[in-house]
Every structure is written in C-alpha cells, then in structure tokens.
Amino acid sequence: MIPFRALFLCSLLFVVVYSDAPPDGDKTPDVEVDKINVTDTDTDKGIDVEKADEYWQKRAAEAQKAAQKAFNPDPDSVADNFNAAVGHNNSRRSLRRYRGPCLATNPIDRCWRCDPNWDKNRKKLAECPLGFGHQTIGGKRGPIYVVTDASDENLVDPKPGTLRHAVVQNGPRWIIFGRSMIIRLSQELIISSNKTIDARGFNVHIAFGAGLTLQFVHNIIIHGLHIHDIISKSGGMIRDAFDHYGFRTQSDGDGISIFGGSHIWIDHVSMYNCQDGLIDAIMGSTAITISNSHFTHHNEVMLFGASDSYKEDSIMQITLAFNHFGRGLVQRMPRCRFGFFHVVNNDYTHWLMYAIGGSQHPTIVSQGNRFIAPPNPSAKQITKREYADESEWKNWSWRSEGDLMINGAYFVPAGDQTKGKKSDFSRYDMIKFKPGAYVKRLTRFAGTLECQVGKPC
Numbered sequence: 316m317i318p319f320r321a322l323f324l325c326s327l328l329f330v331v332v333y334s335d336a337p338p339d340g341d342k343t344p345d346v347e348v349d350k351i352n353v354t355d356t357d358t359d360k361g362i363d364v365e366k367a368d369e370y371w372q373k374r375a376a377e378a379q380k381a382a383q384k385a386f387n388p389d390p391d392s393v394a395d396n397f398n399a400a401v402g403h404n405n406s407r408r409s410l411r412r413y414r415g416p417c418l419a420t421n422p423i424d425r426c427w428r429c430d431p432n433w434d435k436n437r438k439k440l441a442e443c444p445l446g447f448g449h450q451t452i453g454g455k456r457g458p459i460y461v462v463t464d465a466s467d468e469n470l471v472d473p474k475p476g477t478l479r480h481a482v483v484q485n486g487p488r489w490i491i492f493g494r495s496m497i498i499r500l501s502q503e504l505i506i507s508s509n510k511t512i513d514a515r516g517f518n519v520h521i522a523f524g525a526g527l528t529l530q531f532v533h534n535i536i537i538h539g540l541h542i543h544d545i546i547s548k549s550g551g552m553i554r555d556a557f558d559h560y561g562f563r564t565q566s567d568g569d570g571i572s573i574f575g576g577s578h579i580w581i582d583h584v585s586m587y588n589c590q591d592g593l594i595d596a597i598m599g600s601t602a603i604t605i606s607n608s609h610f611t612h613h614n615e616v617m618l619f620g621a622s623d624s625y626k627e628d629s630i631m632q633i634t635l636a637f638n639h640f641g642r643g644l645v646q647r648m649p650r651c652r653f654g655f656f657h658v659v660n661n662d663y664t665h666w667l668m669y670a671i672g673g674s675q676h677p678t679i680v681s682q683g684n685r686f687i688a689p690p691n692p693s694a695k696q697i698t699k700r701e702y703a704d705e706s707e708w709k710n711w712s713w714r715s716e717g718d719l720m721i722n723g724a725y726f727v728p729a730g731d732q733t734k735g736k737k738s739d740f741s742r743y744d745m746i747k748f749k750p751g752a753y754v755k756r757l758t759r760f761a762g763t764l765e766c767q768v769g770k771p772c
C-alpha cells in the first residue's frame with residue numbers, strides 16, 4: 316500500500332536546526348549484482364481516495380484534471396516529425412570519460428548544452444524537453460532558490476536553505492545548489508508543483524535516506540542529480556506544500572515516485588541501488604519524459620502503472636529517450652500497464668531477465684534502441700508479457716522499428732504495427748528516432764554532467 320494518510324494540520328513556524336553532511340566527489344559505486352534481490356514480485360500499490368482526507372481528495376481531483384488535459388488523446392500522431400541530424404555510427408561504449416571540446420549529441424542536449432554561460436542562462440533548459448513531457452517548464456517563471464544546507468531535520472517546518480524548504484515554496488522556484496553535497500533525506504521529499512531542481516555545477520547526491528515523491532503535482536523538472544541507495548523510511552508528519560503538512564505512512568524506497576503527476580521531465584540523472592524501484596510512475600501519471608539518464612545496479616528499474624485493475628492508467632504517456640541502461644540491471648526497463656510508452660534511442664547494454672515488459676495491453680513503441688543481450692541463452696528476449704496468454708497479448712500493440720539487436724537479442728512484436736506512425740501526434744510528443752547504430756553517440760553523455768561555471772557544459 317502506498318503511504319497515504321494525511322491529517323489536516325497547518326503550521327508555518329520555522330525552527331532552526333543545525334546539521335550538515337560532507338561534500339562528496341563523483342565516485343562510481345561498485346555494487347555487486349548479486350547483492351540485488353532478484354525476484355519478480357509485483358507490487359500492487361493503490362490508494363483509497365475514499366479514505367483519504369479532504370485535503371488530499373481535493374489535490375487528487377485537481378491532479379486528475381491536469382493529467383486529463385496533459386494527455387494527448389491521439390498519441391499515434393507524433394512519430395515521423397521531429398528530428399535533427401545526429402552524429403556518426405560507432406558501436407562500442409568507451410569506459411573513459413570524454414575530455415574533448417563540448418559536444419551535444421542529441422536534440423535535447425543541443426538545445427542548451429555547450430553554452431559557456433549556461434550558468435547565467437539556466438532557465439534555457441526549460442525550453443528543451445521533447446517527448447510527452449515536452450511542455451514541462453518547471454520553475455521557469457519563478458525566482459532562483461539556492462540550497463546551501465544539506466541537512467534534513469525538521470520535516471514540518473523545514474529550515475531555510477534546505478532542499479525540503481525549497482520544494483514546498485509557494486509558486487514556481489528554480490532550485491539550484493550553492494555547493495556539492497550529499498542530502499540524506501530523513502523521510503520522503505514531497506515536491507510541490509512548478510519546481511525545477513537543477514543540480515548543474517555541483518555534485519549533488521540524494522542518497523542513503525528516503526527518495527523523491529511527486530504526488531498529485533504538475534510541472535516538475537529534475538536535472539543533474541545523483542540518486543542512489545534510497546531506503547524505505549517509517550513516515551511521520553511531513554510538510555507537502557507551503558500551507559499544508561500531514562501524516563505519511565512508510566515510504567517504499569523508490570528513487571523517484573510519481574503518483575498522479577503530469578508534465579514531468581527527468582533529465583541527466585544518475586541512479587542506482589534503491590530499495591524499491593528507481594522510478595515509478597503510477598495512478599494516472601502522464602506527460603512524462605525521462606531522458607539522458609544513466610541507470611545501473613538495480614533489480615526492478617521502472618514501473619509504469621502498478622495495478623492491473625487501475626484502468627485510469629490508460630492516460631499514461633511516457634517517453635524514454637537517450638538513456639543508458641547499464642551495468643547490474645535486472646528487469647523492468649520499463650514494466651508497463653495500460654498506457655502508451657515510447658522507448659526511443661536508448662542504450663540497453665545490460666539486463667539479466669528482460670528489458671521491456673508489461674501487462675494489461677500497454678502500447679509500446681520501441682524505436683532506434685540498441686539492445687545487447689546478456690550471455691544467458693534464456694534471457695535473450697527483450698520483451699516479456701505478464702499475466703496473459705498469447706491469445707490475449709497478441710492483440711497488444713508492441714512494435715520495434717530501427718532497433719539494433721546484438722548478441723542474440725530479440726524483440727517479439729505483436730498487435731497493431733501502425734502505432735506511433737500516424738501524423739496526428741505533435742512532432743514534439745514523439746521524438747523521431749535515429750537508427751539503433753547511432754545510439755552509442757546519442758547516449759554518450761547520459762547521466763549527470765560535470766558542468767563548470769564559465770565553461771561550456
């Protein structure tokens with residue numbers, strides 16, 4: 316069950332607390348794959364809105380309205396439009412970090428990267444998302460908020476200067492950081508609408524504590540964070556908005572949990588080793604793009620739709636573009652239900668069980684990805700249908716186009732093979748793919764970037 320009981324309590328008192336965590340370098344973790352608990356259980360999260368209090372019922376209703384508006388009733392339309400020329404063909408990933416002149420290798424990055432004044436033009440980023448989350452502007456219309464304090468002690472009246480204080484501000488905020496830091500969240504961080512968290516310029520880790528929660532909110536950009544080693548926390552009283560706080564039950568230990576959210580863009584994050592999923596999007600979340608990110612060392616990577624009975628997830632429209640699914644991953648990249656999922660130009664270099672799966676007739680359009688199968692002969696299939704006989708799933712529209720299959724990888728297509736081909740989607744909704752052979756270059760800078768003030772990033 317999802318943590319979800321909110322008492323109707325308000326307070327605006329600020330209590331000052333002192334605590335800090337040491338800054339950290341950009342170390343690559345070395346988690347053993349066998350430490351990951353390889354199971355294929357299926358969480359059936361749900362929320363009983365009847366039982367929720369009046370405040371959250373209202374938020375849920377507003378979020379549903381926003382999601383309905385964000386949903387494109389004809390997502391098949393976008394596919395063939397958008398594009399920009401992208402680099403050359405190169406089929407191996409280099410382990411060494413790129414040290415050459417600034418290079419932006421895909422259309423999202425080309426929109427903002429390589430500007431030596433990126434620091435002065437931070438809000439340019441808000442013009443750059445593509446895919447179903449392309450209308451996300453985050454905190455573009457609000458002031459900059461600088462996080463300087465890594466502590467997270469007072470959850471009801473967060474200390475000014477902390478990330479928790481930043482994310483519950485009233486109205487839009489463009490949240491940046493004053494230095495590198497590790498933020499160990501005492502409980503889930505409940506982000507309110509119209510926010511950008513922009514970690515460019517520093518190494519900012521959300522780690523060893525609770526994760527990020529986007530519940531019944533809209534318009535959020537998350538950029539440049541390292542999110543890892545997230546664990547379940549017991550819950551308690553937590554502020555979730557400028558003028559509201561309430562009681563939360565235990566959090567699941569997801570890196571990023573999107574619950575009834577719309578217009579969300581997650582870009583250039585590096586995520587690994589969380590207790591539950593890395594990114595979950597459930598309860599009618601839609602208009603989401605996850606791009607340029609790097610995922611490693613995790614079992615159940617992404618869950619889009621958590622319940623076979625929650626038909627409201629039919630409005631889900633999610634784009635996965637230019638991500639690298641790397642070392643130590645097992646399954647669910649992603650695992651989908653009901654909605655429309657565009658998986659475009661991602662690099663799948665590792666999986667142990669399968670890459671893309673689902674149940675409840677999700678539509679999956681896989682275009683221009685590179686899939687490198689693991690050595691295990693019984694894990695070469697990219698796709699996995701769950702809880703359905705072939706007679707049923709053969710009617711689900713799963714389509715592969717321009718994918719590069721390596722080491723025996725194979726995608727089992729079925730159903731309507733025209734999805735995503737019609738031109739009624741906007742060119743921004745469906746990113747036009749490049750052939751899979753270009754993926755290594757397109758995803759070359761997946762994960763967090765090392766941006767320095769005054770230098771092209």
Ligand SMILES: *[C@@H]1O[C@H](CO)[C@@H](O)[C@H](O)[C@H]1NC(C)=O
Pocket residue numbers: 352354356
């Ligand atoms: C793995 O997951 C199963 C099912 O959730 C649980 O019973 C078991 O204790 C877990 N094992 C480890 C090593 O975490």
Ligand SMILES: *[C@@H]1O[C@H](CO)[C@@H](O)[C@H](O)[C@H]1NC(C)=O
Pocket residue numbers: 404405406750752
């Ligand atoms: C890319 O390179 C690979 C391996 O050299 C080759 O098989 C493939 O045809 C090339 N693709 C393109 C689009 O040039």
Ligand SMILES: *[C@@H]1O[C@H](CO)[C@@H](O)[C@H](O)[C@H]1NC(C)=O
Pocket residue numbers: 456486508509534
């Ligand atoms: C977010 O911003 C939009 C556009 O300015 C506004 O209509 C909406 O009410 C804002 N949402 C919240 C929760 O403040």
Ligand SMILES: *[C@@H]1O[C@H](CO)[C@@H](O)[C@H](O)[C@H]1NC(C)=O
Pocket residue numbers: 710
């Ligand atoms: C297959 O899908 C089509 C179109 O959505 C629908 O009309 C048809 O009834 C489905 N057939 C089965 C056997 O589910």
